[in-house]
Amino acid sequence: MLNRRLFTTALAWLTLTVLNNTVQAQPGPGSKAVFVIVDGIPADVIERVPTPTIDAIAAEGGYGRATVGGPIGEPGETPTISAPGYMSLITGTWANKHNVHANYGISPDYRYWNLFRLVRSEKPELQLAIFSTWTDNRKILLGEGLAEGGNWRFDMVVDGLETDEVRFPRRPLDAHIADIDNAVSREAARLIASEGPDLSWVYLQYTDDVAHKYGESVEFERAVVQMDKFVNAIWLGVLARQEAHDEDWLVIVTTDHGRDAVTGRTHGAQSKRERTIWMATNSQRLTPDFYAMPEIVDIYPSIATHLGITIPEQVARHLDGASFIE
C-alpha cells in the first residue's frame, strides 16, 4: 500500500518535472492551509500510541519521520527546544538566522520573514488566523503588530487563555493547560468551519508539560491520546468546511522536538531521539522528499506552494528548506 502510493507519487512527480518547462502549476480556487504543532511528542511515541485522527489525516496523504535541530556542528545548529523549533517552522530558517535559541529572553530577527508576513505581503486579501495555548507565539515569535516585524495583523486570534485565571483557574499538574488546548482546538474547529481562514496555526501545549513531569509514562501516553481528540475536532472542522465549500485544504500536524532517550523528561540537545520529529498531512501532492526525512524548515515552502504563493527572491534566498509538495 505504502509502496504503491510512493510509486504513484513518484510518477506524478516525474510527470510534473517533465512538464515543468511549459506548464506552471497553479493552485485551484480556495487553497487553504492549517498547520498544527503539538508539543514535544517523539516519533516513536506517536507511532506507538493509538492516534486515530493522526492516522486518518495521514491516510489521505502521508505520515513520515522528520528532523529538527538543523545541521549538527554548523552555524545552523538549533536547540531542540520549543520556541526555536516554532521559529524554524514559521521562518523556514535555522537559529543562526531567526536568532531564537531559547523560550524566553529572546530577540527574534524579524528580517527573516515568517510565513504570515509573507502571505500578508504577497496576497493581502488572504485571512490569517492563530489558535494557540501560548501567546508568545503571536506577540514575540511572529512579532504581530510590531514595526520591526513588518506591522502586519492576524484576522482571527484565539490565544491569551493561559493568563485568563477566571475562566481557566490554575490546576495541579498543569491540568488547566489541557482545558486550554481543548478550548483552543474547539475554537479553531468552529472558525475554520464557519470562516475558512486561508492560513492558520494551531498550537497545543499540554503533551510537553506532562512529559516534563512524568517522562515516559502512562500519563504521557494518555495526554497523547487526548491530543489526538483535540486534533480530531480541528480535522472535523476542516472536513465540514470542505463539504460545504469548493476549497482545497492542506492540513499538516507536526511536533517541535523529540525527547531524551533515557527518561523522556528533557530535550534541547542534539541526540537522535530529540532531533527526530514527524509530520502527518492530508496532502495528495507529496513529493518523494516527504518520505526522505524532511526537516521542519521544509514546511514553510510547502505551505507557500499549496497556497500558490511565489516567494520573492529576497525571502527565498535565505530559506533553509525546500517544498515537499509539488
Ligand SMILES: [Zn+2]
Ligand atoms: Zn519542553
